[in-house]
Amino acid sequence: MTRNRPTADLSTLAGLKATRHSIRAHCLNPHCGSRLLDLDALICQFGPDHVVINDKRISSALVCQNARCPRYGKRGGTITIHPHTWTPPGAVKPLNPP
Numbered sequence: 477m478t479r480n481r482p483t484a485d486l487s488t489l490a491g492l493k494a495t496r497h498s499i500r501a502h503c504l505n506p507h508c509g510s511r512l513l514d515l516d517a518l519i520c521q522f523g524p525d526h527v528v529i530n531d532k533r534i535s536s537a538l539v540c541q542n543a544r545c546p547r548y549g550k551r552g553g554t555i556t557i558h559p560h561t562w563t564p565p566g567a568v569k570p571l572n573p574p
């Protein structure tokens with residue numbers, strides 16, 4: 477039995493958007509944390525066919541935006557790719573808020 481599910485190229489920005497993946501930016505300071513990147517903005521800046529596997533262009537363009545970080549305002553970082561089932565920390569509200 478074969479599956480006729482449409483496939484997307486998960487190595488490109490357009491493929492990640494089509495499959496509702498997300499990209500998070502990580503500062504080079506391991507204690508800084510991460511932030512969700514705007515996939516549409518990345519597509520505008522780098523193009524829909526930009527390959528994110530072993531990416532250097534997005535990573536080198538990242539700027540730390542955490543004012544508490546010693547690397548604040550400095551360029552460079554890493555990115556991670558997350559499936560659409562992943563929920564950013566803090567996004568889930570408690571069922572019974574205080």
Ligand SMILES: [Zn+2]
Nearest residue numbers: 503508540545
């Ligand atoms: Zn930082």
